[in-house]
Amino acid sequence: MTTIKDIAKIAGVSYSTVSKALHNNPVVKEETRKRIWEIAEAHNYRRNFLASQLVSGRSQLVGLVLDNVGNPVFADLTTYIHEALLENQYHMVLALSRQSVDLMANLRVDGLIYWGNLTQDSDLAQQFISLKRPILVLGNDEPTDLPSLKINRKGGILTAIKYLKGLGHRHIGLIGNSQEIKVQAFRESLREAKLSYRQAVVLASRTTWEDGYRAVKEMDLDDKMPTAWIGVNNLVTQGALRAFLERGFKIPRDISLVGYDELPEMERAEIPLTTVGPPLRSVAETATHLILALIEGRAVSHETWIEPVLQIRQSTGPVSMAASEGPAKWA
DSSP states (O other), X not given: XXXXXXXXXXXXXXXXXXXXXXXXXXXXXXXXXXXXXXXXXXXXXXXXXXXXHHHHSOOXXXXXXXXXXXXXXXXXXXXXXXXXXXXXXXXXXXXXXXXXXXXXXXHTOSEEEEESOOOTTSHHHHHHHTTOOOEEEESOOSOOSSOEEEEOHHHHHHHHHXXXXXXXXXXXXXXXXXXXXXXXXXXXXXXXXXXXXXXXXXXXXXXXXXXXXXXXXXXXXXXXXXXXXXXXXXXXXXXXXXXXXXXXXXXXXXXXXXXXSOOHHHHTSSSOOEEEEOOHHHHHHHHHHHHHHHHTTOOOOSEEEEOOEEEOOTTOOOOOHHHHTOGGXXX
């Protein structure tokens, strides 16, 4: 296996110069650094993380901790964070929360990114804090004393409602009630848009495709049924779309449907879905910038916000006469 000493001998420079070049230390001239990297790649050099840590005091590892990986959002987000870290000569270590603390301690990661609500006094937060490493909380809704990158979910829901209202929809429903922040945002956004709210227009559903499908499949059809719906996430929305189609609704002639989460899968759905949600690549790049700043000891804002964006596709359209007069007209 090729070592730093081997590269130094081939390049005709000192061991110290090679080590600094491989860590992209600016004291090494660009021409020399580039030549050393070319030699390292040509000889299949693989960096020893533990040895590098002894030299530099850093592992060049960042931990990403998730509660679960069942939603495609996490697959895309993980990929983008991995790519952004690599561009900064860092590697990512992925773990689920219950398995992560010992792993991160053993690998001596330089920093942690945690997706979800992590209050300072929670047991998990205390375990992470005990690692004495910078922590960035990503996507949290609950207040925390830790630096956080937050998503303006209420702003996203309000954007969707104003868009649907602009298409003439006055009765708008929400598919999914398991995320209180979005249910609350839905109620408040209807009020801000001067539209009426009824508890019945929030369908009971958790977060899976099957939940969204079942919620719409079992929904009562009456003359007060909304003409437009918002799904709480990508999976719920796609399940709801299938159920609407099976029940004979034409999308968007009879029903307009907006999904929360902007993912490639939404564009590839059987009817391309209009979405509102945070641009995940931007989330990943901002999270990477923040955690690296924390690792380097630079000051960051206590809260940084990402604004969701609206992507208009084929699942939404102007309210139709048939829709505005109720389901009986569609039969």
